[in-house]
Amino acid sequence: MSDKEEFLRRLDLFNGLSDEELSSVAALCSKEHYKAGEIILNIKDPTKNFYLIRSGTVQIITNPEVLEAKPELADAVLVNLGQGQAFGEMGLVDRGARSATVRTASDTVVYAIDCDRFLELCNADTHLGFLVMRNIAADLSFKLRYRNLI
């Protein structure tokens, strides 16, 4: 198993996938590097990719113009996501525009996966598609429960 597949194995998004299915996902991943403070995607942008955090931390920001004007308003940061987390996955599910801006809080490495190509894979392998969509639902549930506690 490759280093990339070993990493994917450790993500709850791919919980339950076989080695062969993980290889199919790995083939769609492209590695991207960002410096601290860079914007990975902007609110209201059209959806193209979803992302997996290989290392580093990103901030999910729902009011980027507020944070820009008054950096002390930390409430504009909805959540910080670290290693092993996914973002942009809502766009994979609903194909809507980006609901938040994502900015790196530290030097960050992500895997980007093209949503169209990933959905083609889900349609071609419905077992994989079912597991990933169920895991995305669980991930969104986790984030809602987290949000209710802060």
Add this chain to the structure above:
Amino acid sequence: MIYKVSFVVPGRRDVGGIQNIDREPRPGDRVRIGHQTFEVVEVTELMPPRGDFAYLHATCKPVEER
């Protein structure tokens, strides 16, 4: 087991967050979040475990660094 953990510091929404770690966090553990160190105060299960994954919530407090 891989632990998906939400770390929260009450009153500090600018720190904390969600990450996957290899070791189950326990009260008294020190964790590095961003540029600060925090102590885990309480750990609760956020969702039942599934497969190789456990879903936890850890409440933390800041640690004064010298």
